[in-house]
Each structure stands twice: as C-alpha cells, then as structure tokens.
Amino acid sequence: MTSSRRSAPTPPPSGAAGVPRRAVATVCLSGTLEDKLAAAAAAGFDGIELFENDLVVAPWSPAEVRARCADLGLAIELYQPFRDFEAVPADLLRANLDRAERKFDVLAELGADTLLVCSSVAPAALDDDALAVDQLGLLADRAAARGIRIAYEALAWGRHVSTWDHAWRIVARADHPALGLCLDSFHVLSREVDPAGIAGITPGKIFFLQLADAPRLRMDVLQWSRHHRLFPGQGAFDLAGFVGLVLSAGYAGPLSLEVFNDVFRQSDPARTAVDAMRSLVHLEDGLHPTDRPEDRRQRRLPVAPGLTGHSFTEFAVDGRSGPVLQDVLRGLGFTHTGQHRSKPVQLWEQGGCRVVLNSAVTRPQASGTAAISAFALTTTDPHRAVDRAGALHAPVLPRRRGPGEAELAAVAAPDGTSVFFAEPDDGWRADFLPTGNEVGAGAGLVATDHLGLTQPFDHFDEAGLFYRSVLGLRQLGTEEYAAPFGLMRSRGFTDPGRAVRLALTVAVLRRGEWAPSVADPQHVAFGTDDIFGTAAALDRLGTGTLRISDNYYADLVARFGLAEETVRRLRRYGILYDRDPRGGELLHLYTPVYGGRIFFEVLHRRGGYDGFGDANAPVRMAAHRYRRLAEV
Numbered sequence: 001m002t003s004s005r006r007s008a009p010t011p012p013p014s015g016a017a018g019v020p021r022r023a024v025a026t027v028c029l030s031g032t033l034e035d036k037l038a039a040a041a042a043a044g045f046d047g048i049e050l051f052e053n054d055l056v057v058a059p060w061s062p063a064e065v066r067a068r069c070a071d072l073g074l075a076i077e078l079y080q081p082f083r084d085f086e087a088v089p090a091d092l093l094r095a096n097l098d099r100a101e102r103k104f105d106v107l108a109e110l111g112a113d114t115l116l117v118c119s120s121v122a123p124a125a126l127d128d129d130a131l132a133v134d135q136l137g138l139l140a141d142r143a144a145a146r147g148i149r150i151a152y153e154a155l156a157w158g159r160h161v162s163t164w165d166h167a168w169r170i171v172a173r174a175d176h177p178a179l180g181l182c183l184d185s186f187h188v189l190s191r192e193v194d195p196a197g198i199a200g201i202t203p204g205k206i207f208f209l210q211l212a213d214a215p216r217l218r219m220d221v222l223q224w225s226r227h228h229r230l231f232p233g234q235g236a237f238d239l240a241g242f243v244g245l246v247l248s249a250g251y252a253g254p255l256s257l258e259v260f261n262d263v264f265r266q267s268d269p270a271r272t273a274v275d276a277m278r279s280l281v282h283l284e285d286g287l288h289p290t291d292r293p294e295d296r297r298q299r300r301l302p303v304a305p306g307l308t309g310h311s312f313t314e315f316a317v318d319g320r321s322g323p324v325l326q327d328v329l330r331g332l333g334f335t336h337t338g339q340h341r342s343k344p345v346q347l348w349e350q351g352g353c354r355v356v357l358n359s360a361v362t363r364p365q366a367s368g369t370a371a372i373s374a375f376a377l378t379t380t381d382p383h384r385a386v387d388r389a390g391a392l393h394a395p396v397l398p399r400r401r402g403p404g405e406a407e408l409a410a411v412a413a414p415d416g417t418s419v420f421f422a423e424p425d426d427g428w429r430a431d432f433l434p435t436g437n438e439v440g441a442g443a444g445l446v447a448t449d450h451l452g453l454t455q456p457f458d459h460f461d462e463a464g465l466f467y468r469s470v471l472g473l474r475q476l477g478t479e480e481y482a483a484p485f486g487l488m489r490s491r492g493f494t495d496p497g498r499a500v501r502l503a504l505t506v507a508v509l510r511r512g513e514w515a516p517s518v519a520d521p522q523h524v525a526f527g528t529d530d531i532f533g534t535a536a537a538l539d540r541l542g543t544g545t546l547r548i549s550d551n552y553y554a555d556l557v558a559r560f561g562l563a564e565e566t567v568r569r570l571r572r573y574g575i576l577y578d579r580d581p582r583g584g585e586l587l588h589l590y591t592p593v594y595g596g597r598i599f600f601e602v603l604h605r606r607g608g609y610d611g612f613g614d615a616n617a618p619v620r621m622a623a624h625r626y627r628r629l630a631e632v
C-alpha cells in the first residue's frame with residue numbers, strides 16, 4: 001500500500017495584489033547562496049532576505065545575485081544586518097556613515113531597497129535616545145538620496161535599545177519617511193513587554209516583519225535566538241496573535257521567516273524550505289478573518305478533515321519478521337481475517353483494531369526488522385483531507401490499485417510513513433478476501449488508541465507541525481523524561497474528539513552508537529475497557545508481557561497510596577499505573593520488542609485520563625533493555 005511520491009498540488013497563490021508576499025531569510029537555510037535560492041524558489045517563496053554573510057562568501061557579484069534571483073522569480077526584500085550604527089561619538093559616526101554608503105552601493109547593485117539596521121550592541125554606543133534619533137535621521141537622509149529605506153530592529157539583547165516600543169519611540173521621534181521599524185516576533189515575544197501596542201503603530205511605519213517561533217526556554221536571550229528559533233507553529237509563541245497586531249497597524253509588506261536554528265543550518269535546504277513554507281501557509285490560515293487582507297482573495301486552506309478514528313496500522317515485514325509479528329498478534333487475541341486480492345498483505349483484526357502486515361513494502365530496512373510503514377485514519381472526507389495536505393506541501397502519494405480495489409488517498413509524513421485517509425465505511429476492507437478463519441474470543445481489545453512514533457532527531461519539530469497542520473490535530477503538551485539511554489522528549493497530538501492520537505518521541509540529543517538495541521522503537525497501543533480481564537486473557541493465550549521491576553511497585557505505593565491488593569494485581573501482570581491531577585487513571589502494559597523495533601501496548605483509560613503515561617516510559621524502556629540482556 002506504500003508507493004513513491006509525486007509532487008504536491010499547487011499551493012494557494014501568493015504575491016498577488018492584496019495578498020502578503022512570502023519570504024524567507026537566507027540564514028534559515030543550509031548551503032551556499034545557490035543552494036538557498038534554489039530551495040526558496042522551489043518551495044514557492046516570493047522573496048528572500050539576503051544575509052550579508054551569504055553574499056560575502058559567494059562567488060557572484062551583487063548584480064549576478066540580482067540576476068539569479070530574478071531568474072528564479074525571487075524578490076530581494078531586504079539586505080541585512082547592518083550593525084552597531086546609532087548613538088555613537090562624532091568620529092565613529094563618520095566612519096559608520098561611510099560604512100553605510102558602501103552597503104547602499106551593494107543594495108543598489110542588488111536592486112534591493114530596504115536595509116535592516118539592528119540596535120547597537122557595541123560598547124561605544126551611548127545611552128542617549130536623542131543622539132540615536134539624530135544619527136538614524138542622518139542615515140535615513142543618506143538612504144533616501146539613494147532610494148533606500150532603513151528598517152530599524154531592536155535586538156532583544158541590544159545594548160541600550162532592546163524592546164520594540166523603545167525602537168518605535170526613536171523611529172517616531174526621528175519622523176523620517178525613509179526610517180521605519182523592522183519587527184521580529186522573536187525579539188518582541190521573548191521579552192516581557194506587552195505587544196498589544198503594536199496595533200497602534202502609525203500606518204506605514206512598520207517597514208518589515210520577521211517571523212520566528214521558539215520554545216519557551218529560561219536562558220540567555222542571545223543564545224536562545226541564535227540556536228533555538230523555529231518556524232511558526234513549532235514553538236510556544238502566539239504568532240497568529242502577533243501577526244494580527246502587525247496587520248492591524250496597516251502592514252502590507254512580506255511575511256518573512258527569519259529562523260536561526262542549529263538543525264536547519266545542517267539540513268537539506270530544499271526540505272527545510274518546504275517545512276518553512278508549510279509553517280507560513282498554516283500560520284496565514286490561522287489568522288483571524290479580520291486580520292487577513294487576503295480573505296477577499298480566498299486564500300483559505302480546505303478545512304481540516306473530521307477524524308473519526310484509527311482505521312488500520314500497516315507494518316512492513318519480511319520473511320523473518322512477518323511470522324514473528326503474526327505470532328505476536330495471535331498472542332494478543334487477533335485473528336488473521338483477510339488476505340489481499342493482489343498483494344502479499346494480510347489483515348488481522350480484533351474488535352475495532354486492525355493491523356495489516358505487508359511483505360511488499362520496498363522501503364529499505366535491515367533484514368529481519370519490521371516497521372510501521374503506514375497508518376490509516378478514518379475521515380468523513382478523504383479527498384478534502386488530501387487537498388489540504390497538498391496545499392500544505394505534503395507529498396501526496398499515488399495509489400496504485402488493482403481492478404475492483406478501493407482507492408485510499410495518502411500523503412507521506414516527514415519520516416516517510418504513509419498516512420492514508422479511509423472512508424467511514426472502511427471500503428478498503430473489500431480489497432481483502434476473507435480467510436474464513438474463525439474469530440476467537442480475543443483479549444478484549446476495542447480499538448487502536450494511539451501510535452507511538454520515534455522520530456529522527458533532525459525532523460522532530462517538522463513532524464509535529466506536519467501532523468498538526470495536515471491533520472488538524474492539537475498538541476497536548478511536551479514532556480521530557482530521563483530514560484536509561486538519554487533524555488527523551490515526547491509530544492502528544494489528538495483531534496478535538498479524541499478519536500485519533502499520536503505520540504511523537506525523540507532523543508533530546510542525536511543518538512550515538514551506545515544501546516543501539518533500543519533505537520527508534522515504534523509501537524501501537526490498543527485500548528481495552530478492562531485491563532485486568534485483558535491481562536488474564538493474554539496470560540491464557542500464553543503471551544509473555546513485559547515484566548516490570550518490583551521496585552517500581554514499591555514506588556507506586558509511595559507515590560499514589562494504592563491499596564495492597566491493587567498493587568498486587570498490577571505487579572502480577574506487569575501493569576503500569578499513572579494518575580493525572582484530576583483523578584483520571586491510566587493502566588497499561590507492554591509486550592517485548594519484536595522484529596527489531598516494534599512493541600505493542602494495551603491501555604485502559606479511566607476518568608478522562610488524556611495523556612500517554614510518559615511518567616512510565618523510562619520504566620518501560622529499562623524493562624525492554626533488561627529483557628534484551630536476559631535473552632543473550
């Protein structure tokens with residue numbers, strides 16, 4: 001059911017009159033200027049912010065850069081940064097103005113008309129607003145004579161000017177037509193100063209808007225900015241609220257991404273640019289209708305699909321891992337109910353839980369391993385779901401189908417997993433011929449509760465935005481926990497009706513060679529309404545579930561004050577326990593790891609428990625490791 005990519009449908013148009021242009025700063029992308037421009041153009045950006053470093057190290061003259069951008073259909077929206085200019089003694093001012101003239105030459109040759117000047121960090125700068133006003137006015141005079149505008153940006157770590165409102169007071173006092181503000185969401189939202197006043201900035205005085213998200217971190221703001229910025233929707237800032245304020249102040253320039261990020265600096269720029277574009281398209285879609293001049297032009301995404309549940313999960317298996325997973329499924333109470341009409345694909349079912357074992361997936365993996373190659377979600381409108389995904393630059397997958405087989409619309413997630421959209425009637429099941437196997441009593445598994453997908457280190461934030469935007473899921477929160485082989489980060493996602501859940505996890509640092517046996521596990525969690533009944537049934541089926549240390553149960557008693565008898569039953573079956581602050585409870589158990597990286601979870605949610613039992617993840621990970629050690 002998995003096949004190769006084709007290009008996404010055309011995204012909503014941009015750049016037309018009344019529609020904000022979309023730009024990306026070259027600093028967001030890895031590689032040479034040539035790589036960066038090609039990636040920005042291919043992802044559909046209308047323009048770039050040219051970073052000085054990228055020009056300085058390039059073999060092209062500014063005129064050649066201009067020509068290259070023109071060929072690619074990219075406007076050079078801004079040149080930056082010009083540093084440490086304002087509020088200096090007279091001799092330095094002269095030198096700074098000379099320096100500026102050299103840069104105006106560059107802008108002229110580039111055909112760019114806006115220079116970003118960031119607030120000074122230099123020890124020579126004086127804490128004197130009147131002087132800053134005068135000198136920026138002089139700079140603006142010189143710029144105006146060359147047809148250039150100065151966009152003044154308060155760096156959050158500026159020596160004397162570090163907030164947007166301070167920069168605005170200076171720009172307002174200078175009152176020069178060639179001097180305006182550059183607002184950067186990072187510098188604004190990383191500070192305590194309320195951004196609400198941005199809506200009151202004089203129309204026309206915001207010359208440029210830079211967008212970056214970031215996780216909430218308690219650290220030096222310069223380090224935070226230079227290493228941890230993210231694309232909108234990947235961090236904790238309210239970017240839609242911020243852009244709304246800027247648009248209310250009459251801003252009509254480009255929405256430009258300026259993200260300094262250690263991972264993006266190293267990653268394939270073509271891929272980063274698509275991630276960037278997806279973030280911008282999703283951000284625009286989330287703007288309040290009255291904030292959106294483009295609403296008149298209907299640049300809305302198709303609304304997110306209504307999801308009604310997990311339809312099936314597909315494992316790619318081979319001659320060795322296939323039989324192993326068949327045994328595991330049998331042991332969990334599943335029945336092999338169907339055989340695909342045209343492919344070596346088996347359907348296994350229990351209650352509303354469906355698993356597909358596919359021996360025809362060609363994605364490369366080590367012999368004997370199994371992997372989640374696809375999952376299907378049931379939705380009221382699969383075609384709309386795919387249209388939305390395409391508009392968000394998700395790779396839409398072609399569906400090869402045999403005669404009489406159902407069509408399943410699909411897109412590829414960032415880690416290559418195929419995401420299928422199934423009709424509510426699950427018409428795809430007609431692709432399978434009944435095996436005639438008698439369906440047994442099962443073990444009380446009701447439906448797929450969630451998938452646990454370990455993500456590649458470099459694509460964790462991209463994956464989160466992908467699932468949130470394409471599927472319209474909400475992020476439940478970010479948890480971090482200390483596991484035996486490293487710190488882990490986990491993010492849960494779900495739809496408003498809690499029909500679909502995904503748990504994405506990643507090691508907080510790139511994994512080394514140590515403990516390869518627990519690298520990148522994936523799991524499917526099935527729900528039960530009676531965990532003890534299910535555990536007893538698994539026992540009868542001879543399924544060896546994961547044994548949990550006695551120390552864990554002693555700790556449970558201490559933490560939760562559970563009754564002796566309850567703890568005795570939990571321990572007997574290796575059931576883990578968690579309780580949320582509202583009294584909701586989670587009881588869950590795990591299988592060992594099979595086929596190299598696959599395990600299953602059985603879970604029972606009580607009283608509205610909404611999480612994933614992250615507190616128990618280190619216990620499970622250690623138990624998996626101890627079991628491995630016992631096997632060898």
Ligand SMILES: O=C(O)c1ccc(O)c(O)c1
Pocket residue numbers: 080081116118153155184210225226258
């Ligand atoms: O980190 C910096 O120095 C830097 C430079 C230019 C910017 O626009 C910015 O936001 C930060």
Ligand SMILES: [Mg+2]
Pocket residue numbers: 153184210258
């Ligand atoms: Mg900036």
